[in-house]
Amino acid sequence: MRRHVWRALGLSLLVLFGAHANAQNSIIVPSDSKFVLQIDLQALKASKVGASLFQMAQKAAMDEIGKNVDSKDVTGDKIKEVLGMDPFEEIQGIVICASEYESPEKSLLGMVRLKKNTGNIEGLLLALPGYKKSDHHNHEIHSASPGEDKEVYGAIHKNSAGNNTLVIGANRSSVTGLLDSLDTKSIESKSLKSVDLTSDRKVIAQLQMMELPLEKLGKGPQANIASLLTSLAISVLEEDDEMELRGVMQTGTEKKAEQIRQSIQGLGAMVELFASMDTQDDDVRNVLKFVKKIKVVQDGTAVSVKVRVPSAEILELIKKEMDGN
DSSP: OOOHHHHHHHHHHHHTOOOTTSSSEEEEEEOOOOOEEOOOHHHHHHHHHHHHHHHHHHHHHHHHHHHHHHHHHHOHHHHHHTTTTTTHHHHEEEEEESSSSGGGGGGOOEEEOOOOOOTTHHHHHHTTTOEEEEEETTEEEEEEEEEEEEEEEEEEEEEESSOEEEEESSSSHHHHHHHHHTOOOOOOOEEEEEEEEEOOOOOOOEEEEOOOOOOGGGGGHHHHHHHHHHHHEEEEEEEETTEEEEEEEEEEEHHHHHHHHHHHHHHHHHHHHGGGGTSSHHHHHHHHHHHHHHEEEEEEEEEEEEEEEEHHHHHHHHHHHHHHH
16 A cells, blocks of 8 residues: 555646746756756647647546546546645646666756746655755755665755746765755756756757667667767647757767767668668558658768658548547
8 A cells, every 4th residue: 555655646746747838948867877858848738639648648647546546536626635736737848867768867967947836746755755954055955765775865946036947866966966956056066067958948848868869779770870979859749830850969069969870861761772672551651751751961070860740641640549440
């Protein structure tokens, strides 16, 4: 039962992880962070594809919470009653980072932007296993032990406008470092670094990879290209009724960037050639249509890849998947 309560509360907090982190230009993260993920909930809900995905995710989250507390009638009103607020309205943003890909929760650091209402969050924390509280300057650091040799730390930061930021991390030092940065205190620790956040209000999600998981890519063109990169940023946005997937790859030299550009264009031409041999198959036609829209541009040591697809086509594919067709 104790495990179910922890999982249910954890899932409730994960419901908060919609994002809108554009109010801050950077985030202080552990220096060994492998990736930083941003999701703009406002841009997501405003887009045609995103609104559909948001509704599905909302339903899935409530179904999962209901399953773990042995209840089949969990509703948005019930979640609002438990949390003391409507998380789908109050949450303004999130940024998540981690220092490993295999088990990211071991080094997780999250920043969730709220409006002025924090509801019952601090009160609910008291029910977590192994709950403790300590101070850091004028902040209260809450901690809990969800399992053996596991510790989670959290705090709520209030800015001058009265808006709140929920900070959650697997390490106390990463939580206090982020709190200090929100307080605009100088950060001198070598174990922390500043990472720029996207300022494009149209971006639904952005994944910045400071170190790629080369061992997970196997062998082949994808691994060869990844080995030449120093970082990779992938963004998703919707504009003019089209979904855009944008990737920016940073390399150490212009020569490496040119090699990557040639490789991507060559692979695209190869896929287009093979796909054109069987244009009767609907899936093949869709692939061919997609490949033809890919644009690759080199700018110094960076290579950008962009593809745009009508939002209506994405929605149709999602509907087919949901219907099992």
